[in-house]
Amino acid sequence: MAVRACGFIVFRRLAGCTPPPDAIEYLLLQTSYGEHHWTPPKGHVDPGEDDLTTALRETKEEAGLGAEQLQVVDGFERELRYEVRGKPKEVLYWLAELSDPGTAVALSHEHQDHRWARLEEACSLARYPDLQDTLRAAHAHLEGR
Ligand SMILES: Nc1nc2c(ncn2[C@@H]2O[C@H](COP(=O)(O)OP(=O)(O)OP(=O)(O)OP(=O)(O)OC[C@H]3O[C@@H](n4cnc5c(=O)[nH]c(N)nc54)[C@H](O)[C@@H]3O)[C@@H](O)[C@H]2O)c(=O)[nH]1
Numbered sequence: 001m002a003v004r005a006c007g008f009i010v011f012r013r014l015a016g017c018t019p020p021p022d023a024i025e026y027l028l029l030q031t032s033y034g035e036h037h038w039t040p041p042k043g044h045v046d047p048g049e050d051d052l053t054t055a056l057r058e059t060k061e062e063a064g065l066g067a068e069q070l071q072v073v074d075g076f077e078r079e080l081r082y083e084v085r086g087k088p089k090e091v092l093y094w095l096a097e098l099s100d101p102g103t104a105v106a107l108s109h110e111h112q113d114h115r116w117a118r119l120e121e122a123c124s125l126a127r128y129p130d131l132q133d134t135l136r137a138a139h140a141h142l143e144g145r
Contacts, residue, residue, distance in 0.1 A: 001114075002081070002088040007042020009093050009138050010035075011117065012101035013039065017046045025116040026135060027098075028125050029062055032112035038125040041065075041089055051089060051092055063114070064106025072095040073103040078134045095138050107135060 010026065010027040028038040043058035045051060060066050075093040105114050117125060119139050123132040 003084070003092045004045045004051075005042050005050060005089065005091045006045055006056055007052045007091065007093055008055050008059045008070065008113070009135065010041045010059065010063065010096050010098055011142070012098040014101060015036045022143055024139065025118055026122040026138075027063065027115060028115050028116075028117060028122055029107065029111040030113040030125075032110060036070050036112070037127075038115070039131065040093060040126075042093065043084065052094070055092070055094055062108055065098060071099055072096045073112065073141070078137060080130045080134060082128070082130065090106065093134060093138075117126065 011024050012027075014023040014025065027040060028039050030036055030039055041059040041062040042055065045054045045063065049057075056067050056070075059070070068105050073095040079095050080091045080093070082091075083089065107114060115125060116119070119135060126132055126135060
């Protein structure tokens with residue numbers, strides 16, 4: 001059976017800007033282990049836990065951002081499937097806006113750095129084509145495309 005993980009593509013709109021969408025920045029976290037890769041906050045589903053609860057818990061644990069600071073965007077959900085050390089893994093992402101764009105991110109020991117990045121920088125940090133596609137799809141969703 002596949003390992004399952006859930007998380008949020010968290011974004012913020014720069015202070016003083018109503019969309020245009022190029023004023024949107026996405027949150028990426030860099031692991032403090034392994035390849036030091038960058039992904040949005042996400043993590044494994046605990047036994048008996050529902051997916052959305054996992055996404056909220058992991059976002060709180062990994063970025064210090066709680067449900068009360070996030071607004072989940074309707075109608076966006078993406079599932080990625082890839083292999084980790086030969087085993088299948090599924091990752092489900094929702095999209096959420098950080099209500100106060102000035103809120104500080106607080107990392108756990110699992111991550112060594114974070115970045116608020118516009119779409120193109122976010123895609124170059126998140127170097128996996130499926131994650132890049134997901135970020136682009138999120139951006140298109142926010143643009144109303
Ligand atoms: N010391 C050490 N400890 C580790 C290591 N590894 C884990 N720990 C421990 O596990 C805990 C984390 O637990 P959670 O937070 O609950 O889980 P996740 O958030 O799910 O975290 P992971 O890091 O396990 O999973 P991924 O991000 O999925 O990365 C796995 C591999 O998949 C590739 N990959 C990543 N993203 C994409 C993508 O979007 N697209 C594609 N196509 N591929 C992608 C990439 O090749 C990458 O290397 C940590 O606290 C550590 O204790 C490790 O190497 N060394």
